[in-house]
Amino acid sequence: QQQVKQSPQSLIVQKGGISIINCAYENTAFDYFPWYQQFPGKGPALLIAIRPDVSEKKEGRFTISFNKSAKQFSLHIMDSQPGDSATYFCAAGRQSGYSTLTFGKGTMLLVSP
Amino acid sequence: GAGVSQSPSNKVTEKGKDVELRCDPISGHTALYWYRQRLGQGLEFLIYFQGNSAPDKSGLPSDRFSAERTGESVSTLTIQRTQQEDSAVYLCASSFSGKSSYEQYFGPGTRLTVT
Numbered sequence: 131q132q133q134v135k136q137s138p139q140s141l142i143v144q145k146g147g148i149s150i151i152n153c154a155y156e157n158t159a160f161d162y163f164p165w166y167q168q169f170p171g172k173g174p175a176l177l178i179a180i181r182p183d184v185s186e187k188k189e190g191r192f193t194i195s196f197n198k199s200a201k202q203f204s205l206h207i208m209d210s211q212p213g214d215s216a217t218y219f220c221a222a223g224r225q226s227g228y229s230t231l232t233f234g235k236g237t238m239l240l241v242s243p
Numbered sequence: 244g245a246g247v248s249q250s251p252s253n254k255v256t257e258k259g260k261d262v263e264l265r266c267d268p269i270s271g272h273t274a275l276y277w278y279r280q281r282l283g284q285g286l287e288f289l290i291y292f293q294g295n296s297a298p299d300k301s302g303l304p305s306d307r308f309s310a311e312r313t314g315e316s317v318s319t320l321t322i323q324r325t326q327q328e329d330s331a332v333y334l335c336a337s338s339f340s341g342k343s344s345y346e347q348y349f350g351p352g353t354r355l356t357v358t
Binding site for chain 2: 136162164166171172173174175176179181219223224225226227228229230231232233234235236238
């Protein structure tokens with residue numbers, strides 16, 4: 131019940147295209163859903179996060195879509211650029227109390243020039 | 244300000260040896276996390292510290308793994324009698340609060356290779 135399932139495992143998108151990464155969770159207690167971005171040789175860094183009181187959050191070219199009833203959320207990268215090539219991790223956690231995040235297994239995105 | 248730092252950046256050790264990995268979190272961050280990242284795999288949670296205590300050790304894979312934190316600052320992850328399957332990048336993260344909605348700031352990791 132603690133798992134967060136992420137797909138696809140890898141993704142190749144042409145420059146200017148839309149990259150879409152999907153995640154699904156089972157624990158209905160989760161109410162915080164961040165995405166982390168990791169470049170080779172670096173630690174992950176927070177990219178964008180959403181709370182379930184909204185169905186969508188947009189920051190620049192990055193958008194999180196959230197479907198509470200389906201227990202799914204996704205990251206959309208519009209106008210994908212070669213500099214977006216990285217590994218993306220979705221995660222889920224609970225805002226109340228002290229708890230850790232549960233991370234998905236990651237998606238390796240390659241944006242071809 | 245300085246981010247999370249980890250040392251060493253790389254460690255090669257022989258099977259059966261003990262290793263210590265160090266994490267220096269961002270000053271003032273009360274929460275500290277250790278993760279393991281095997282090649283091409285996701286982030287595997289190991290242990291979480293709130294202050295100097297570890298309320299969640301559920302991710303430690305065996306009793307060969309232990310961690311401590313002192314002075315609500317530096318943390319050390321110790322792996323005893325290393326095995327080849329311990330080869331991975333070990334990531335440390337810190338957060339202002341242990342609540343999951345607070346951003347975790349990751350260090351660059353320690354790449355451990357067990358030969």
